[in-house]
Structures are given as C-alpha cells and as structure tokens.
Amino acid sequence: MGGYFGIVLMATTGAVLLGLERLWPASRTQRGEWVNNSAAFLLILLAQVLLGAFWATSETRLVNGLGGGLVDLRGLPWLAGAAIYLIAMDLGEYAFHRAQHAFPWLWALHSLHHSDRGLNVTTTQRHFWLDPAIKSVSIWLAVALLFKVSQPMLTFYVVVSLYNFVSHANLRLGFGPVSWLWNSPQYHRLHHSTDETHYNANFAALLPIFDVVTGAYHRPRPGEFPATGLEDRAVGPLEVMVWPIRGVFRRGKASLESQPIG
Numbered sequence: 001m002g003g004y005f006g007i008v009l010m011a012t013t014g015a016v017l018l019g020l021e022r023l024w025p026a027s028r029t030q031r032g033e034w035v036n037n038s039a040a041f042l043l044i045l046l047a048q049v050l051l052g053a054f055w056a057t058s059e060t061r062l063v064n065g066l067g068g069g070l071v072d073l074r075g076l077p078w079l080a081g082a083a084i085y086l087i088a089m090d091l092g093e094y095a096f097h098r099a100q101h102a103f104p105w106l107w108a109l110h111s112l113h114h115s116d117r118g119l120n121v122t123t124t125q126r127h128f129w130l131d132p133a134i135k136s137v138s139i140w141l142a143v144a145l146l147f148k149v150s151q152p153m154l155t156f157y158v159v160v161s162l163y164n165f166v167s168h169a170n171l172r173l174g175f176g177p178v179s180w181l182w183n184s185p186q187y188h189r190l191h192h193s194t195d196e197t198h199y200n201a202n203f204a205a206l207l208p209i210f211d212v213v214t215g216a217y218h219r220p221r222p223g224e225f226p227a228t229g230l231e232d233r234a235v236g237p238l239e240v241m242v243w244p245i246r247g248v249f250r251r252g253k254a255s256l257e258s259q260p261i262g
C-alpha cells in the first residue's frame, strides 16, 4: 500500500471523526491544540522522509523482500495470518509504550503526546518526530524479522490501525463491561487523564488484554470522562519541534526577559 493512499485513508478517517466529535463530545469545554498537533504530524512526515525511515508495514515489506521473516505466515488463511501479525505488532506497540513511560529519556519524547489538554482526533499523530525512527530500529524491525507475511495481511493491519484515531477522539464512547476486549475513546482517555488514580493504566493501542495481563487495566466507570493533559504544555509549533530540550530555550527566553531594558 502506497504512503499516499495511507495518508488519504488517515485524512478521511480524521474528517469523519471530527464531525462525530461535534455531535457527541466527551467534553464540550476542552480546546483542541490544532496548530501544535498539525505541526507535530507534519514534522513526523518530514522526519520520516529526511531520515529515510519506514512505517510499520513498509518496514515488514522491505525486510521480507530482503529475505527476512523467520516464521512464514503466507501459507495460512489470510485472516489467520493477519490476526497473528496484528497481535504481534500490537504487542510490540504495547511494549514500546510501556518503555515510553518507564524510561525518562523516552518519556521526554512521549510527554509531547500527553501534554495535549484537549484530547481529540488530532492528538493521534501528536508524537515527537524521532519516535517513528526509534520504532523503525526496534519493535517494527523485530516484527519484520519474525514474520513473513502477504500484502493482504499488511493491508489489514494498516486499515485496522486507523482505529487509533477513534481511540483518541473526543467522543462519549466506551465499551463498559467489555472494555478489556477492544480499545475505546473512554478507555484511552483514562491513559491521558490528569487524575492520578488513572496514572500508569490503559497503555493498550488496540488490545487492552495486554493491560489485563500486566495489571495495568483500569476499567472506566459509567460516564467517566476525565480532564486530560499535563501541567507542562507546548506553547507553539517551535516547542513541538524541540520538545525534549524545550527547557534550554525557555531558560534563554526567561533570562532575556529578565534583562533590564535601556
């Protein structure tokens, strides 16, 4: 699947969800950080091109094409192979996300995603521009080296992954007693919550079962849609660009502002 087709799919999904957010919002008062989120997404796209990095599925296709892929799933019925590939990729994403919260240097990058106080569909791609490159040499590479898959299996994962936009949407939608089965806007909202009773919970991208087995599962209560974000926030696109070292610039700015004038 071409990169352009993926971008068209993302744009279409995003547009539909933006409409639904107007109709059925989890919060009517929160303000979306459209400019910062758009800047983050554009920086990611630019960084991917400049660094010659890959996306999850394009990396699998390349590594498979070069002979990589320890376990050949192509002989299985395509849906079975697609399910195994999806579970492996989602487990990789889960492990990486846990690492982003466990290691300070990774949190320094990932905190950009969490600093959005107006969680909505545009937050989905609000990640630091180096993140995809780090995934390219870790989890995405590991899955590509492990499995040899067919194009329909890759396409299946790309399409299902669009669900990440749903999980981040400002939508009053949860799955109640079956929250453990599949991620939802309510379930992921708790991961972004400012309420400390929700800290270190609900890390899953698609499959909350990984939270259940690691003890990080927090089932949302009916009507529970907490405020989101961090104390620290990006004040503009320039801070999005230099997020992990924004303190250097803030100190510089503060010292300039404290200079006596004249």
Ligand SMILES: [Zn+2]
Pocket (backbone or CB within 6 Å): 097, 100, 101, 110, 114, 191
């Ligand atoms: Zn997180």
Ligand SMILES: [Zn+2]
Pocket (backbone or CB within 6 Å): 113, 168, 188, 192
């Ligand atoms: Zn998120």
